[in-house]
Amino acid sequence: MATTEETLKGIVNKVLRKEVDFSDGATFKDFAADSLDIVQILVGVEEAFDIEIKDEDLQEIKTMGAFVAYIDRKVAEKGSKVG
Amino acid sequence: MSLKGKVALVTGGSRGIGRAITLRLARDGADVIINYFRKRETAEATAKEAAALGVTAHTIKANVGDPEKVGAMFKEVEEKFGRLDIFINNAASGVARSAMELDVKGWDWTMDINAKAFLMCAQRAAPLMKNGGKMVTISSLGSRMVLPVYTSVGVSKAALEALTRYLAVELAPKGICVNGVSGGAVESDALRMYTKDMPARNWNVSTPAGRMVRGEDIANLVAFLCNDESNMIRGQVIVIDGGMSLTQVMPGGA
Numbered sequence: 292m293a294t295t296e297e298t299l300k301g302i303v304n305k306v307l308r309k310e311v312d313f314s315d316g317a318t319f320k321d322f323a324a325d326s327l328d329i330v331q332i333l334v335g336v337e338e339a340f341d342i343e344i345k346d347e348d349l350q351e352i353k354t355m356g357a358f359v360a361y362i363d364r365k366v367a368e369k370g371s372k373v374g
Numbered sequence: 375m376s377l378k379g380k381v382a383l384v385t386g387g388s389r390g391i392g393r394a395i396t397l398r399l400a401r402d403g404a405d406v407i408i409n410y411f412r413k414r415e416t417a418e419a420t421a422k423e424a425a426a427l428g429v430t431a432h433t434i435k436a437n438v439g440d441p442e443k444v445g446a447m448f449k450e451v452e453e454k455f456g457r458l459d460i461f462i463n464n465a466a467s468g469v470a471r472s473a474m475e476l477d478v479k480g481w482d483w484t485m486d487i488n489a490k491a492f493l494m495c496a497q498r499a500a501p502l503m504k505n506g507g508k509m510v511t512i513s514s515l516g517s518r519m520v521l522p523v524y525t526s527v528g529v530s531k532a533a534l535e536a537l538t539r540y541l542a543v544e545l546a547p548k549g550i551c552v553n554g555v556s557g558g559a560v561e562s563d564a565l566r567m568y569t570k571d572m573p574a575r576n577w578n579v580s581t582p583a584g585r586m587v588r589g590e591d592i593a594n595l596v597a598f599l600c601n602d603e604s605n606m607i608r609g610q611v612i613v614i615d616g617g618m619s620l621t622q623v624m625p626g627g628a
């Protein structure tokens with residue numbers, strides 16, 4: 292099963308139509324992602340992980356590392372709600 | 375006018391003009407299906423308001439620019455309601471750039487959501503309108519007037535309006551009326567976004583009617599077009615702008 296990082300990388304690469312360097316400190320800005328790219332990435336992540344990313348949380352996910360941690364936390368929260 | 379017992383789907387129906395349309399159709403008695411893009415809580419809040427009016431309200435998340443998601447949305451509509459009487463093509467998006475700055479990605483995104491989506495949705499909605507039905511598209515004055523950085527949206531709305539005419543003729547034998555509503559000077563987040571770099575302007579004095587157009591004004595016209603009293607109006611795009619476009623050039627326009 293793909294890790295969160297692998298799935299996220301797949302989504303980012305698909306939206307940006309290129310292989311991106313996905314080191315921990317990398318930001319959307321490093322990938323030259325514009326606001327439309329970011330919306331498409333957010334939609335892709337929401338669908339892949341069945342979570343909802345609130346606009347007010349965007350400050351928290353400026354780096355890819357932080358985004359992975361955010362996704363894992365959201366997925367865990369969802370799991371605990373279901374359980 | 376009553377729409378009691380009708381089933382209506384409003385794309386982008388959770389906020390702004392879409393929300394006003396959803397609540398108006400619910401007030402007239404229609405069961406409402408609220409399509410939304412990302413904000414579930416907003417959609418559920420609108421659904422709750424609609425349900426409080428005594429109708430069934432259901433939410434469906436889908437990016438209408440994605441034909442697969444459109445297919446899934448209509449499958450859910452068919453499974454839950456078995457039919458559709460009213461389809462409101464309201465969801466819209468856009469990239470605020472001039473023609474020289476517009477890239478393929480921004481063009482495709484805007485055209486997919488604002489124009490292609492109507493074709494994809496109409497193809498799936500029409501077979502569910504077994505006893506005839508109404509389709510209403512929401513356009514804007516940017517389809518025929520030039521507004522700053524409105525290129526992609528304006529062109530997509532022109533395509534939407536042309537498609538409205540083609541579908542009005544093609545679907546007429548099935549008892550389906552297709553019309554459009556074109557809003558101008560509408561109090562909305564979209565207007566605020568597109569005019570944020572312009573000099574401050576008192577929009578209320580920009581219309582002969584003396585005030586800006588509200589979501590409820592658009593919803594009133596949509597409700598009329600969803601009613602049988604409007605049956606002889608076909609393939610028209612009706613402007614609702616308080617008369618603004620009759621008297622002046624839009625700010626920053628050509």
